[in-house]
Amino acid sequence: MTTGLEGNGRNFPAPDYDYFVDCPIEIGTQKDFTFHVDGIPHVLSISGAGDWNADTLIRDMSKIITTERNFWGEYPYKRYVFLVHCTPRSGGGTEHINSTILGTSPFIFKNPDSYKGFLNLVAHEYFHTWNVKQLRPKGLVPYDYTRENYCRELWIAEGTTSYYDNLMLVRAGFTTPEKYLEGAAASIQSDRQRPGNRVQPLVESSFDAWIKFWREREQSFNLESDYYGKGANISALLDLDIRHRSANKHSLDDVMRSMYKRFPLSGGGYTLADFQGVAEEFAGNSLQHFFNEYVFGTAPLPWEEYLGYAGLKLAKKDSLAKPWIGIATTDAGDRTRVAQVIPGSPAYEAGIDLGDEILALNGYRVRSSDLAERISRLAEGEVVTLTLFQRDHLRECKLKVAHAPVPAYLIVKNSEPTTLQRDIYKGWLGAPLDTGTGSR
Numbered sequence: 001m002t003t004g005l006e007g008n009g010r011n012f013p014a015p016d017y018d019y020f021v022d023c024p025i026e027i028g029t030q031k032d033f034t035f036h037v038d039g040i041p042h043v044l045s046i047s048g049a050g051d052w053n054a055d056t057l058i059r060d061m062s063k064i065i066t067t068e069r070n071f072w073g074e075y076p077y078k079r080y081v082f083l084v085h086c087t088p089r090s091g092g093g094t095e096h097i098n099s100t101i102l103g104t105s106p107f108i109f110k111n112p113d114s115y116k117g118f119l120n121l122v123a124h125e126y127f128h129t130w131n132v133k134q135l136r137p138k139g140l141v142p143y144d145y146t147r148e149n150y151c152r153e154l155w156i157a158e159g160t161t162s163y164y165d166n167l168m169l170v171r172a173g174f175t176t177p178e179k180y181l182e183g184a185a186a187s188i189q190s191d192r193q194r195p196g197n198r199v200q201p202l203v204e205s206s207f208d209a210w211i212k213f214w215r216e217r218e219q220s221f222n223l224e225s226d227y228y229g230k231g232a233n234i235s236a237l238l239d240l241d242i243r244h245r246s247a248n249k250h251s252l253d254d255v256m257r258s259m260y261k262r263f264p265l266s267g268g269g270y271t272l273a274d275f276q277g278v279a280e281e282f283a284g285n286s287l288q289h290f291f292n293e294y295v296f297g298t299a300p301l302p303w304e305e306y307l308g309y310a311g312l313k314l315a316k317k318d319s320l321a322k323p324w325i326g327i328a329t330t331d332a333g334d335r336t337r338v339a340q341v342i343p344g345s346p347a348y349e350a351g352i353d354l355g356d357e358i359l360a361l362n363g364y365r366v367r368s369s370d371l372a373e374r375i376s377r378l379a380e381g382e383v384v385t386l387t388l389f390q391r392d393h394l395r396e397c398k399l400k401v402a403h404a405p406v407p408a409y410l411i412v413k414n415s416e417p418t419t420l421q422r423d424i425y426k427g428w429l430g431a432p433l434d435t436g437t438g439s440r
């Protein structure tokens, strides 16, 4: 039996109901490995077979534990349990008061990329030990188990945690700043590709998580923002902004640490105004414009400007724009259906709708697996015919191929950075800003 509850093997007392239900209890054939970091016991509990190696996991988890403990300044527990579930096709995790459940496919541990994905999950869930399990939005304190608990701060609880899970892997030495910037460039592209990020403010996607984010509909991509991804992006911008405004004396790290000290769990949680106030203290001036535009509003995120604070530039990855018609499809059995139509795209203008069944492109059957490939071989401006069933009505739509409005990006280093830009880069990513090399 494995649990975060303290006990003597027969009795497992908990101070209150909240604590009790926040301590998963695993009873089974899992293998437990106890290791110590700073003299504090941690348990790696793995259920299920896989190509994992306990020594490697303990070595790498210890690095994450140390890095995150150094970030926050203390351990908020006396013992911690990682419950790893190796189950086919599983993923994702859940944070708890002094434990976490981590789902993973069993045979990912020997592949460097997928293993890094697993360590990213460890870094994310473990970061929640402070951000969420201790430092908690007011709307989640006390937690009411009988109904939905609404709050506008999930973008901080989840988005800021998502921002730091990647950074923690850089700081723990699992990845390089250059690799980190490649990931950041990809997330800038996804942010700009999601029309919903320009429709629904982050505070609303946080608040409506119960009825929207976790009940994904066909139109979610077009109408809703993603408080994880966009929340992470806004956290990155806020970090760069504070570093810039304070001449690199302060950062979002200081904000999070200060929030953690000032809003202990026993105090009833924090509000968005509290968070903004603490961020302003470290920035040294008002962030009202920032919050109005990007948190309460849906203004496009000014990456070009903010990356400049760290001596970086956003560039297009490919010199040629990709041919594009603006739909995504999924296959169910032998049918290919439209799952996404980007507003304003050629497909949208041609009246193609969600759920339409795509039959052929230029007279030949097309499926999800080859649609993108066949479109990529067309030329911009070319007119193509898409044959489809729309609510059982056979239609032939003529579309003019355009180019993808959002390119793939590359973050490159400025050739002549200022001292402040160098300092910000080093403070942020922990390595000197080597000039002249790109992030490739």
Ligand SMILES: [Zn+2]
Binding pocket: 124, 125, 128, 157, 158, 161
């Ligand atoms: Zn999370």
